[in-house]
Amino acid sequence: MTAPVSAPEGGGYASLLAELKERIRTARLKAAVAVNRELILLYWSIGRDILARQTAEGWGARIIDRLAADLRRDFPEMTGLSPRNLKYMRAFAEAFPDEEFVQQVVAQLPWGHNVKLVEALKDPTERLWYARQAIEHGWSRNVLAHQIESQLHRRQGKALTNFARTLPAPQSDLAQELIKDPYSFDFLALGPEMTERELERGLLEHLRALILELGKGFAFVGSQYHLEVAEQDFYLDLLFYHLRLRCFIVVELKIEEFKPEFAGKMNFYLSAVDDQLRHETDAPSIGIILCKGKNEVIVEYALRDSTKPMGIAEYRVSAALPEPLQTELPTVAEFAREFPLISLVKLRIEVEREIRLLINSDMEAERPVGLGSVLEEVQRLGIAPQSADRFRIALQAMNRAAHGLDLPESDATQATEIATAFIAELRALRDGRSG
Numbered sequence: 001m002t003a004p005v006s007a008p009e010g011g012g013y014a015s016l017l018a019e020l021k022e023r024i025r026t027a028r029l030k031a032a033v034a035v036n037r038e039l040i041l042l043y044w045s046i047g048r049d050i051l052a053r054q055t056a057e058g059w060g061a062r063i064i065d066r067l068a069a070d071l072r073r074d075f076p077e078m079t080g081l082s083p084r085n086l087k088y089m090r091a092f093a094e095a096f097p098d099e100e101f102v103q104q105v106v107a108q109l110p111w112g113h114n115v116k117l118v119e120a121l122k123d124p125t126e127r128l129w130y131a132r133q134a135i136e137h138g139w140s141r142n143v144l145a146h147q148i149e150s151q152l153h154r155r156q157g158k159a160l161t162n163f164a165r166t167l168p169a170p171q172s173d174l175a176q177e178l179i180k181d182p183y184s185f186d187f188l189a190l191g192p193e194m195t196e197r198e199l200e201r202g203l204l205e206h207l208r209a210l211i212l213e214l215g216k217g218f219a220f221v222g223s224q225y226h227l228e229v230a231e232q233d234f235y236l237d238l239l240f241y242h243l244r245l246r247c248f249i250v251v252e253l254k255i256e257e258f259k260p261e262f263a264g265k266m267n268f269y270l271s272a273v274d275d276q277l278r279h280e281t282d283a284p285s286i287g288i289i290l291c292k293g294k295n296e297v298i299v300e301y302a303l304r305d306s307t308k309p310m311g312i313a314e315y316r317v318s319a320a321l322p323e324p325l326q327t328e329l330p331t332v333a334e335f336a337r338e339f340p341l342i343s344l345v346k347l348r349i350e351v352e353r354e355i356r357l358l359i360n361s362d363m364e365a366e367r368p369v370g371l372g373s374v375l376e377e378v379q380r381l382g383i384a385p386q387s388a389d390r391f392r393i394a395l396q397a398m399n400r401a402a403h404g405l406d407l408p409e410s411d412a413t414q415a416t417e418i419a420t421a422f423i424a425e426l427r428a429l430r431d432g433r434s435g
Contacts, residue, residue, distance in 0.1 A: 047093030
């Protein structure tokens with residue numbers, strides 16, 4: 001019997017283990033993607049040939065039944081050769097006749113996604129749009145079905161905003177593209193007499209669904225986020241940080257029609273966030289006001305002279321959860337298991353803030369960009385906590401969480417513990433230097 005081998009002391013082994021685990025996960029993912037790509041190309045070629053022969057030979061639909069029987073006889077171990085699936089292959093090849101496009105785009109999607117695109121959409125332009133969105137955002141098949149049913153392509157980028165005037169290009173274009181109108185909160189079961197607190201509570205209970213609807217890049221920071229201005233307390237309904245725009249996003253919820261004073265209040269909140277939370281390397285904070293309804297002329301007047309970037313959009317709720325999402329969206333209990341990933345994103349922001357505050361106390365330090373670079377700068381200056389090397393292990397998990405990648409619960413728990421202790425050390429160092 002082989003005796004267990006004890007791991008060497010220090011952070012070197014843990015760092016090596018984390019790197020090897022990441023390498024294995026990446027290799028497995030690449031293998032799965034390669035297998036899927038070959039399968040999609042095979043299905044497309046089968047469908048293309050069936051389509052061509054039916055056209056040239058005048059064969060009817062019954063030829064597909066015969067092909068299915070003969071193919072299953074010769075390949076009994078292979079699934080996907082049923083008459084129904086062969087018909088899907090034919091429809092798939094007919095919907096996507098360009099082989100180069102199939103290779104470059106839809107071969108990246110699982111077969112079930114492609115079947116949904118063919119079944120649910122008749123317009124080639126819409127198929128292309130949803131295919132690219134599904135790849136970019138990593139939608140499951142159920143989420144893809146929901147986005148098609150909610151007509152996301154008609155809502156994306158349609159909010160009334162002042163971004164073109166208040167944000168520099170290309171950030172203004174990206175911000176405009178990210179904001180929808182209306183937002184679909186069909187995952188909420190709230191009656192017409194709901195209050196703003198009930199709406200907010202419902203969104204938090206389905207936070208994963210909310211972030212899915214907001215879109216890729218939104219990281220949750222907090223609800224009823226406290227700000228103190230001139231010794232008075234103010235609370236933001238929802239606060240997010242957008243990983244692509246590199247800015248805070250304040251979301252205010254209103255259960256009534258838009259009023260001009262809503263824009264004035266949001267302008268105040270954005271000024272406070274920019275002053276108290278925004279880093280020098282962050283872009284200007286953005287405000288989103290979600291209302292039950294809006295008059296476009298009133299919105300235009302309210303935003304015309306505002307100097308802060310904000311958008312106004314409507315939202316809609318449903319009395320019942322859509323069927324395609326019932327198995328996709330988590331319950332409150334399931335959200336408790338999802339929260340560590342969101343917590344890691346928030347911890348990452350807190351670590352970066354504390355490190356920058358520590359560097360700011362050294363007048364000769366330049367401000368590097370990126371958490372990894374900031375960490376290297378702190379170590380170069382000789383003011384890093386003792387656990388800096390160990391924190392790099394947690395940083396790998398934080399980066400995965402920030403990009404919406406899966407993370408084992410044990411890795412998330414370990415990263416949370418390391419990052420929390422690291423923040424405490426940073427604060428102690430900063431207090432010691434200022435004292």
